[in-house]
Amino acid sequence: MGGALSQGALAGRRVLDLSRVLAGPWAGQLLADLGADVVKVERPGAGDDTRAWGPPWLKDGQGEPTTESAYYLSANRNKRSVTIDMGTPQGQALLREMAASADILIENFKVGGLAQYGLDYASLKALNPRLIYCSITGFGQTGPYAPRAGYDFLIQGMGGLMSLTGRPDGAAGEGPMKVGVALTDVMTGLHAAVGILAALAHRERTGEGQHIDLSLLDVQVATLANQAASYLVGGAVPRRLGNAHPSIVPYQDFPTANGYMIIAVGNDGQFEKLCATLGRPEWSRDERFVTNPQRVRNREALVALIHGVTVTRSTEAWIAAMEAAGVPCGPINRLDQVFADPQVQARGMRIEMAHPLAGQVPLVANPIKLSASPVRYDLPPPMLGEHTEEVLQCWLGLGPEAFAELRDKKVV
Missing domain, CATH: 3.30.1540.10 (formyl-coa transferase, domain 3)
Structure with a gap:
């Protein structure tokens, strides 16, 4: 790896990121900001679903829209993009070989969805007992809802957040309301990163990897915080209060x-x-x-x-x-x-990074301020498949002829 990828608190850690959309990519971006080498694995020709979630689109130097959506840009900084068709036996073999040398794998497929490719935890643990394998799903690996797909909006409703958000009954505009950011996804990404760091600490002591089972619904229930505690202790179901606080006035x-x-x-x-x-x-x-x-x-x-x-x-x-x-x-x-606020500006919460299409891309900074191993900003959110050959050579020692063969067969 180049010098740029060797800096940060997690320098030397390899992350194989098979996740899409927000919760998993958010965790991957956080690890990448902290210095890990995060490789984002995407579908050839399509990539992460959020690449198509526009407008708005990043504009090039002439002010014309590119193919990079703002949504995708928000969660994929400091990663390298690799395109591999996991539906092919050769693609599966590549991913298993990469997992064998990875420290961490992040995925958000449906429960059991990766077993058909030999990329489930049990299969990869046999290849790499030190692997930390983080699964993010809507409802977890167990329980009656485990097979269901989970989405942030759905979980905000099922997990109680929307019952606490919105104008109270009888007021103008009454009714439950979702939060204006996919907050459950973001909180799940943060919990994923915390769980991964805890698993790394465990591995340093024992040499053993482990499986992390993370559920959007679990995270949403856990982060009801004082509202959940008030219900469990007091027995009264909290009600919507608009912008007011249930326990503090004014x-x-x-x-x-x-x-x-x-x-x-x-x-x-x-x-x-x-x-x-x-x-x-x-x-x-x-x-x-x-x-x-x-x-x-x-x-x-x-x-x-x-x-x-x-x-x-x-x-x-x-x-x-x-x-x-x-x-x-x-x-x-x-x-x-917000971005004109002098405090926000003083804290450097808007950054600019060089981008191959736009020249510069504006992004929101990582809020973690580390004195000895600061967050790095080396790589802009990657273009689809931008680093495929580079990563396969770096991680697997794949030569130009072998790569060309895989490319001709549309495996990568």
């Missing part, structure tokens, strides 16, 4: 003279500061609002009072006043405002 959006802002008061001291900033210090001494449990019980009355004041000044004026007083608050930004 902790929601409020209208201003020119829009909206968020007030996020987390304790009684902050509430006292809020009341003073609003010009209503007496509210902090009102027996209905003195403590947070009292404010929760008298939510509607307090929220109505605050509404009556916040509409008298602009969002900008209120935020300036509250920040000066130490009251947690902020705007509700559009994405153009």
Whole structure:
């Protein structure tokens, strides 16, 4: 491998990424950012499904659309793309040989789907007992729903998230609502990466690989966090509250003279500061609002009072006043405002990478700031099959003549 691929906390780790769409590729991208050599295996001529999920498309130097979708670009940085037809015996043999030298394999096929190719965990474990094999499915390897396909939107509904998201019953626009990002997929990708790192640590102690069984539904249920705990402890089914918090008041959006802002008061001291900033210090001494449990019980009355004041000044004026007083608050930004925010810019959350079609491709940075082994940005999201010959030579020692034969037979 070249020097660019030898840097980072996971330098020297080989990842065979057979996953598509978002959850698996998100985990692969995170490992790649941390220095692993991640090889993305795709179908010849088609590739990852998300390559076709546009518009928008990345534009070339003349402003014309390319074939690279924004969706695909979001989850495939720092990888190398290899096209192999796993439906052919030779393609299966190539993948088994690659798995034999890999540290990690990520896949999101249906349960049992890779067994017909000899690429299931049991088959590959026999070739490489040190292999860490991460399976991502909608419902896991066991249970009555195991054979079903799983999609983020479906899981947000089945896993309870949508029952907690949206305007409350009786309010304008009432009803359950999905989150505006495929959050279950992203959280599953993060849990996959954590599980893989834990398996690497286990392997360092024991020399043994293992199978990771990760389910979108499991992840969604697990990340209900305090809402799930409230139900299990208290027995009451949480209800939709729009932008309000079930256990903290005031902790929601409020209208201003020119829009909206968020007030996020987390304790009684902050509430006292809020009341003073609003010009209503007496509210902090009102027996209905003195403590947070009292404010929760008298939510509607307090929220109505605050509404009556916040509409008298602009969002900008209120935020300036509250920040000066130490009251947690902020705007509700559009994405153009997010990337123009001085804090977001100072943290370097937008990056540019060289791209063979576009010249430059804008991407969102990895948020992990490591002092000794920083995240690397070496390779833009690869074009379909861009690195096939390079990787097969690097991983398997395949020569030009052997590669040409595979190409002529449409195996790669």
